[in-house]
Amino acid sequence: MMKKFFRTIVAFLATITIGATVLPAATASAATDGVESTLNLNAKAAISVDAKTGKVLYAKNATTALPIASMTKLITVYLLREAIKSGKVKWTDKITPDHEIYKISQDKSLSNVPLRADGSYSVKELYQATLIYSANAAAMELGDIVAGSQDKFIDMMNKKLQSWGISDATIVNACGLDNSDLGEYIVTGTSKTDENRMSAKDMAIVAQKLLTDFPDVLDTTSIAHKTFRAGTDDATKMDNWDWMLPGLVYNQSDLNVDGLKTGTTDAAGECFTGTATKNGMRIITVVLNAGGTGATKRFQRTAELMRWTFSNWKNMTIVGKNASIAGHKTVTVDKGKDTTVAAKTSQAVTVPVPTATTKKDVTLSYKAVKKTVAAPVKKGTTVGDVTVSVKGDTLGYVDGSETGVKVATTKTVEKAGFFRLLFRGIGNFFSNLF
Incomplete structure (x- = not known):
């Protein structure tokens, strides 16, 4: 004052x-x-x-x-x-x-x-x-x-x-x-x-x-x-x-x-x-x-x-909305009608970077929240987080945490019925046998 x-x-x-x-x-x-x-x-x-x-x-x-x-x-x-x-x-x-x-x-x-x-x-x-x-x-x-x-x-x-x-x-x-x-x-x-x-x-x-x-x-x-x-x-x-x-x-x-x-x-x-x-x-x-x-x-x-x-x-957009992350494009669904479900970013990964920064200076890190999800699985279930680090930048964030976006399932997967699970189990048995 x-x-x-x-x-x-x-x-x-x-x-x-x-x-x-x-x-x-x-x-x-x-x-x-x-x-x-x-x-x-x-x-x-x-x-x-x-x-x-x-x-x-x-x-x-x-x-x-x-x-x-x-x-x-x-x-x-x-x-x-x-x-x-x-x-x-x-x-x-x-x-x-x-x-x-x-x-x-x-x-x-x-x-x-x-x-x-x-x-x-x-x-x-x-x-x-x-x-x-x-x-x-x-x-x-x-x-x-x-x-x-x-x-x-x-x-x-x-x-x-x-x-x-x-x-x-x-x-x-x-x-x-x-x-x-x-x-x-x-x-x-x-x-x-x-x-x-x-x-x-x-x-x-x-x-x-x-x-x-x-x-x-x-x-x-x-x-x-x-x-x-x-x-x-x-x-x-x-x-x-x-x-x-x-x-x-x-x-x-x-x-x-x-x-x-x-x-x-x-x-x-x-x-x-x-x-x-x-x-x-x-x-x-x-x-x-x-x-x-x-x-x-x-x-x-x-x-x-x-x-x-x-x-x-x-500002630099590193990954767009609804993008797949290499090596983490799907997640396993336990006892689901589908055995896997696609996972994509919930929004674009856009972060401030020094003006001279190019994509090669940026490292994308994926952290799995869930490696396997149990059916039923709702669309939009978070399975991981994506964060970004820039070469040479050690200033960090005011709250001490990196910015990131969620990676989530792209559709709902219902739980499989008894006979589907039975035949899937038999198929897996013979596949592993031979």
């Missing part, structure tokens, strides 16, 4: 300096965890991943936990969307802020939309204020709606991260402010000096989960301007703090950026979890504590990282 006064100043500076901003040229070659990189990004930590597969495309200090500030709100939003999907919460549900959250909303030095102590606010408008304007009190209200209290919500946040394999995060509030900015309204067991911390890799996992499970979140993160409580005395113009969106001060015509979330505190510096698409490929980038000068440095670093990623990686 930025202090409001500071944000006003940087916004002014951005408008007068943006035209003179020049992205630095690539530095000398530097090894980046197994992929030769010409990008030495000026940030304490950064990562670029493929949004669909979680394939890591660039990493710098990506596993070190650092302050994440308002990017925390992506976790808050995920839990809200999960509650809405389950029917526990509705977009039209309304809440009146408790006294402490009301006081925080009135702090004009923080990112906020003003809430009234006697006001009633819908989930939808608090959600929009959280994502577009980084409204801190609004994010905390969402936590209360989902869990009933801040203490319970922070527990939910930590448990959700752990379920995603994230074990080294520190989450102490729902909005990303330093605890010192929350006055006495801090979660039990935390101190005023605590703040939320995660690694760039773990923030990428959060963003990937959000985009995979709730892709329409981009309908909100891509809104450049909106008015909170339009037509009321509390009307507040919300300009999105993601300045890379179309119409804002650091939009880049070659980068189709449509989300996600900025974050700024004194400890975190300028951070940004972004996403963009090009040539059918969506990437997620995370920049923590961006280096450089000027009011747009986190966006400069993000643009460098996005351009480098799109220039150095491409």
Whole structure:
């Protein structure tokens, strides 16, 4: 989060300096965890991943936990969307802020939309204020709606991260402010000096989960301007703090950026979890504590990282949908009307690879789930998995597992009757005899 006064100043500076901003040229070659990189990004930590597969495309200090500030709100939003999907919460549900959250909303030095102590606010408008304007009190209200209290919500946040394999995060509030900015309204067991911390890799996992499970979140993160409580005395113009969106001060015509979330505190510096698409490929980038000068440095670093990623990686279809895998074209059916059934890929095997990659650099690996299936066998029964590895690439995936597709049976095979099995057994006996 930025202090409001500071944000006003940087916004002014951005408008007068943006035209003179020049992205630095690539530095000398530097090894980046197994992929030769010409990008030495000026940030304490950064990562670029493929949004669909979680394939890591660039990493710098990506596993070190650092302050994440308002990017925390992506976790808050995920839990809200999960509650809405389950029917526990509705977009039209309304809440009146408790006294402490009301006081925080009135702090004009923080990112906020003003809430009234006697006001009633819908989930939808608090959600929009959280994502577009980084409204801190609004994010905390969402936590209360989902869990009933801040203490319970922070527990939910930590448990959700752990379920995603994230074990080294520190989450102490729902909005990303330093605890010192929350006055006495801090979660039990935390101190005023605590703040939320995660690694760039773990923030990428959060963003990937959000985009995979709730892709329409981009309908909100891509809104450049909106008015909170339009037509009321509390009307507040919300300009999105993601300045890379179309119409804002650091939009880049070659980068189709449509989300996600900025974050700024004194400890975190300028951070940004972004996403963009090009040539059918969506990437997620995370920049923590961006280096450089000027009011747009986190966006400069993000643009460098996005351009480098799109220039150095491409999607390659290794195997098409409904393809047979050599050596594994069929699987044996035990006691079926047919003794074997064809097995093919359930979808195409498409993965990001370095741009110079050719098919000869790719290794296809098949792992059998079932070597024999017992009749009756349904069409679509998974019998194996296909994964891909690329020569020289050791970056791996954010969740530690390779991407792959299922190999499944292509038709249903019914169980054979008694006489069919009897005569088949006799035939096998004499075949083996002679």
